[in-house]
Amino acid sequence: MAVHTKEEVISASQKEINMESLGEEHINLVFALGNEDFGVDVNIVREIVRVPPFITRVPNAPDYIRGVINLRGTIVPVFDMQLKIDMPSTPLTDEARIVVLSVSDVMFGIIVNSVREVRTIYDSQLEAASRLSSAMDKRYITWVAKPADGRLILLLEISSLFELDQILLEDAGRE
Numbered sequence: 001m002a003v004h005t006k007e008e009v010i011s012a013s014q015k016e017i018n019m020e021s022l023g024e025e026h027i028n029l030v031f032a033l034g035n036e037d038f039g040v041d042v043n044i045v046r047e048i049v050r051v052p053p054f055i056t057r058v059p060n061a062p063d064y065i066r067g068v069i070n071l072r073g074t075i076v077p078v079f080d081m082q083l084k085i086d087m088p089s090t091p092l093t094d095e096a097r098i099v100v101l102s103v104s105d106v107m108f109g110i111i112v113n114s115v116r117e118v119r120t121i122y123d124s125q126l127e128a129a130s131r132l133s134s135a136m137d138k139r140y141i142t143w144v145a146k147p148a149d150g151r152l153i154l155l156l157e158i159s160s161l162f163e164l165d166q167i168l169l170e171d172a173g174r175e
Contacts, residue, residue, distance in 0.1 A: 022122035022123065022124045022125075023122050023123025024123050025120050025121070025122050026041065026121045026122070026123075026126075026155075027041070027042045027043075027118060027119070027120050028040060028041060028042060028118070028119055028120075028121055028145070028153070028155065029041075029042050029048075029117075029118055030115075030116040030117050030119050030153055031097075031099060031112040031113070031115045031116055032113045032115075032116055033082050033087060033112060033113055034087050034088070034090060034113065036087075036152075036154060037154070038112075038155070039119070039145065039153045039155045040101065040155070040156050040158055042118055044101045044102055044103050044158060045100070045101060046101060046107065047100045048097050048098070048100070049097065049098050049100065050097060050098075051092055051096045051097065051098055051111060055067040055068070055069055055078055056068050058077075063080075063083050064079055064080050064084040065078070065079055066080045069098070069109065071100065071109075074107065076108060076109050077108045077109070078108070078109040079108060079110050080110075080111050081110045081112060082111075084161060085140060090113065092111070093113070093114075095113065095114035096111060096114065097111075097112055097114065097115050098110065098111055099112055101158060103158055103159050119153070121145045121147065121153070125146050125148075126144070126145055126146075126155075127143065128143065128144075129141040129143055129144055129155075140156060140161045141154050141157065142155050142156070142157045143155040
């Protein structure tokens with residue numbers, strides 16, 4: 001049986017109090033677009049794949065739709081995130097990836113410049129995106145995370161970004 005000193009017990013209880021003051025934790029996949037860091041809830045991430053040498057174009061699709069890929073027998077639409085959020089598009093490098101997401105049973109990929117990390121962000125590190133003075137449409141960004149390392153991470157609202165609610169309603173209407 002381990003014997004703890006009074007200082008160790010006090011230190012452990014202080015750590016618990018400090019963790020509680022941080023608030024609820026949110027685990028996000030953080031990726032780069034241009035010089036900015038963005039994040040999405042890790043629960044909607046299905047996988048991360050290399051950008052294939054060829055993405056099949058879709059005729060008459062908006063510019064931000066790069067095309068479709070065959071991912072182990074499943075056709076997955078791929079979106080260029082930079083074009084979608086009105087950032088200047090940059091050439092793809094070896095670090096570029098397709099992050100495959102699944103929202104309300106809709107699976108699609110987003111091209112990102114690089115995947116940075118999986119990061120836990122606490123409520124106390126979040127600031128409402130409505131306080132941003134940015135040209136980017138704020139309905140796409142829910143929160144701005146301010147982790148201790150001084151970076152800013154823009155947390156994306158994926159269902160608003162790609163109007164998935166509207167797509168699901170259209171699909172339901174066809175059945």
